[in-house]
Amino acid sequence: MQLVEQGKLALDDSAQLEALPPELRDVKVLQSDGSGGVKLVAKERRLTLRMLLNHTSGFGYAFEDPKLLGWSRPIEPDDFSSNVHDVLHRPLLKQPGTNLKYGVGLDRVGRLVGRLTGLSLETYFQTFILRPLEIQRITFFRRKI
Helix, strand or coil: CHHHHCCCCCCCCHHHHHHCCHHHCCCEEEEECCCCCEEEEECCCCCCHHHHHCCCCCCCCHHHCHHHHHHCCCCCCCHHHCCHHHHHCCCECCCCCCCCCCCCHHHHHHHHHHHHHCCCHHHHHHHHHHCCCCCCCCCCCHHHC
């Protein structure tokens, strides 16, 4: 939200969002094909930052959706730190803006912060959030504590 306040990101600008990570422009929706399989269909609406932040983007988690689990890489013990390639090329489970579904939308926001600022999400948090608040024992990497 700091980047929104600074005018570097907009909550509802689909063109801006899709230009930063271009893979969002062409993301498809994973649907059942009616015969036990799955198919990818075009999304009906463009994604926005607001959708990624409020869990209405249509992204899901592989560990809680059989269609996505079958399409995705084998699940690992910690799906929340998932393989970057898999997350970047993961299809939507719902049409954008139609349903609330927890998923990798926030992972996408973290990638946006990195692409826009040139910093890792860890470095951004440390520099612009945690250090100014004098918080020293929070990190994305447990081994650093």
